[in-house]
Amino acid sequence: MFKFIKKRFFTDFKNSLRVGFFLALRQVKNSSKWTNFLIIGVMTLTFLNLVVVSGVLVGLIDGASNAVGKRFLKDIFISNLTEKKFILNTTEITEILRANPNVEGFSARYTEGGKIEANYKTKLRQDDIGDEVSAIFAGINPEDENKLTGIKSLLIEGEFINENDFDRVVLGSMLLDQYAKIESSSFPTLSGVGIGSKIRVKVGGYTREVTVKGIIKSKVDELDRRIFFPEKQFRNLIGRFDLNASEIAVGLKDGASPIEMKNYLNNLGFNEFAKIQTKEDAEPKFLKDIKKTFEILGNLISGIGLAVAAITIFIVIFINAITRRKYIGILKGIGVNARAIEIAYVFQSIFYALVGTIFGSILIFGFLKPYVDAHPINFPFSDGIIVATLSGTMMRVLVLFIATLIAGFLPARIVINRNTLDSILGR
Amino acid sequence: MIKATNLVKTFKTGDTKLTVLKGLDIDVKKGEFVSITGRSGSGKSTLLYQLGLLDHPDSGKIIIDGVEVSKLSERDRTGFRLMELGYVFQDYAIIPELTALENIMMPLLMKGFDMKKAEKQGREALSRVGLLDKQKNLPSQLSGGEQQRVSIARAIVHSPKIIFADEPTANLDAETAMVVMKTFLDLNREGQTIVMVTHEKEYADMTHRTLFLNEGILENK
Structure with a gap:
């Protein structure tokens, strides 16, 4: 029961x-x-x-x-030590990279801070300042850079520079009024500059007039605030005859470990000449x-x-x-x-x-x-x-x-x- | 089989108190078919719910087959209902999403029968009420009389000691009501104890004994 x-x-x-x-x-x-x-x-x-x-x-x-990773840093980013203006022994590093089977490609870039001036021909007085912006000047091997980052695909106007171009440049879109107009005197942009425009560049104590050949938009601030020159002319312009670059972006083959590559380069002692970082290390903190x-x-x-x-x-x-x-x-x-x-x-x-x-x-x-x-x-x-x-x-x-x-x-x-x-x- | 003494049940609505059962006693013997009648609102169903453990009396003692069920916890009352009692409600009260057979299988599955055994025993119960051919029908595909017979089959499928039926013929036409009453009589002849509430004299007269609920007290008729 x-x-x-x-x-x-x-x-x-x-x-x-x-x-x-x-x-x-x-x-x-x-x-x-x-x-x-x-x-x-x-x-x-x-x-x-x-x-x-x-x-x-x-x-x-x-x-x-x-x-940022795909267009700028790639898998390994090598840059100058803080106390140096460029990477020492760049040639030695690039030779090692070229010989390494895990490396897909790399691009050595020469950079320098400078100013770009536009509309200077319409100034009323000689000491008036036309539209002027600060920019990072970058000398690149167009073929190496394009192979590594596909930079040509970022063109929104005009054509990309080639190795033998002279006094012809590509501008990042954030330097231009029509693409990045910000109503602030802290972030000036150039107005009325397009393909074929003449602009004046001031870098390394030299001033030259160059022609805009192309404009890129990458949505990477670091690139969109740059002006690109063919490497040969740029090195002459800034007097960098020793082939020591400011930064080297290195792309690895699928499956290769960036950390292992970083350690490998460090073990070879290159960390004494340059800062060697993976993409994650180099990514901007913000x-x-x-x-x-x-x-x-x-x-x-x-x-x-x-x-x-x-x-x-x-x-x-x-x-x-x-x-x-x-x-x-x-x-x-x-x-x-x-x-x-x-x-x-x-x-x-x-x-x-x-x-x-x-x-x-x-x-x-x-x-x-x-x-x-x-x-x-x-x-x-x-x-x-x-x-x-x-x-x-x-x-x-x-x-x-x-x-x-x-x-x-x-x-x-x-x-x-x-x-x-x-x-x-x-x- | 059932012995209830001094049952009291009072309903409160606001400040109003209505005592429906006033110290009522009832004794039902094993194998008896007892009917409870009375005027509308006299508390017939209330008494049935107390005896069938669906509600708690305010006071009094209910003993079923030797167990003082009025002292059981809610959980044990549910277990007791599953094991010992069967119910037939006035409005059939079968689950609309389950087929006739599935409705009948519910108490067996809850008791731990495996699916095949529950199906077999469910079919036997359906066969007893003459609805084997409607086993796969949903309640919406059955007539009122058929639904009531499914309800009876569910009440008997687990061989309970007592069946409580609350106005089982109230919603049926005379012909169907007779079929239902005949089913109860057949079950009773086989020894099933049944307590039925009805307000229809014709059906009350078919049972062994009729109790008349008047002013909260039962009178033998």
Whole structure:
């Protein structure tokens, strides 16, 4: 007679689990297709909100960071020591790089600070200053640079310089009024300068008039504030006859480790002549800081998204349980225990979260991410991508599941805890 | 089989108190088919809910098959209902998302029967009420009489000691009501104890004993 009281906990739990699953399955299967479609739609959108919003936020900065890496720093960035103006023994370093099988390519750049002046022919008096901006002057081997960074693809006007050009330059877009007009005297730009314009450059004590051959826009400040010369002419201009460059960007072959390459160069003693950094080391600090800030912001927005998801599930399950209060009462009346009914609702929540997550993942990884990777979002200061790593996504799936579990369990509990008879009679 | 003594149940609505059961005693023997009648609002169903452990009396003692069920916790009352009691409600009370067979299988699955055994026993119960051919139908595909017979099949499938039926014929036409009553009578002939609430004299007269609830006290009729 008292067997039912002495039933062991796990047998009870096993039966509850089985009945809960059975009820959940039938309820989902036989409930309105449109209701299921709507709930799954909400869960899919919630999952997209969780992953994509933070992914785009982080991707916005990752796009900028990727651009810095791809167009400027590459895998290893070698620059002059703080106390030197250039990299000592550049030739020795480049010979080693050329001989290394892990190196895909490199570009040695010669840089120097200088000024660019435009519209000087229309000055009223000799000592008036025309449009003048400070810029970084860079002498490059156009072919090496293009092979390494694809700089020619960044042209928005005109043509790129070639090795034998003389007094012809390429300007970064941020030096020009039409691309980067900022109403501040701290950030002057040149107005009315386009392809074929004559500008005056002042560098290393020399002043020359050169012609604008091309304009590039890379969304990398470091590049867009530069003026590019063919290496040969630039070295003559600044009197750098020793071939010692100011920076060398090195691209590695797929699979090669930048850290190993950095250590290799350091072990050869080149760290005495130059600062050898991986892309991560050399990345501007503000970019790292913004990346961290956006990650926090992304997590904050994800947290809000998660709360919205939990509340949505709570409301859906609560309405479902309230409208089915009578049947919950009947189930309890015929001996189905509260745990089994709670499990039924938790299983339903899990089902909706699971299907929503699967659809969301297919949308993100099957369509959205590959599409945005191929066609980055054109933000003013970066080509944004969606950052959605497998581990990060799995973590969000886990958090969503836990939130769903709680949000499914609580309303069911509230309704189930009501008096059995009141539920049956709808009181 | 059932022995209840001094049952009191009072309902409160605001400041108003209404005592429906006023120290009521009832004794039902094993294998009896007892009907409880009374005027509308006399508390027939309230009494049935107390005896069937769906509600708590304010005071009094209920002993079913030697167990003082009025002292059981909520969890144990649910377990007791599963193991020992069967219910037939006035409005059939079957779960709309489950087929006829699945509705009947519920108590068995909760008791730990495996799916195949529960299906087999469920079909036997459906066969007893003449609805084997409707086993895969959802409640919405069954008539009122058929739904009530599914409800009876669910009440008997786990061989309970007592079946409590609350106005089982109230929503049915005379012909269907007779089919339901015949099912109860057949079950009772096989030894099933049944307690039925009804306001229809015709059906009350078919039972062994009719108790009339008047002013919160039972009178033998």
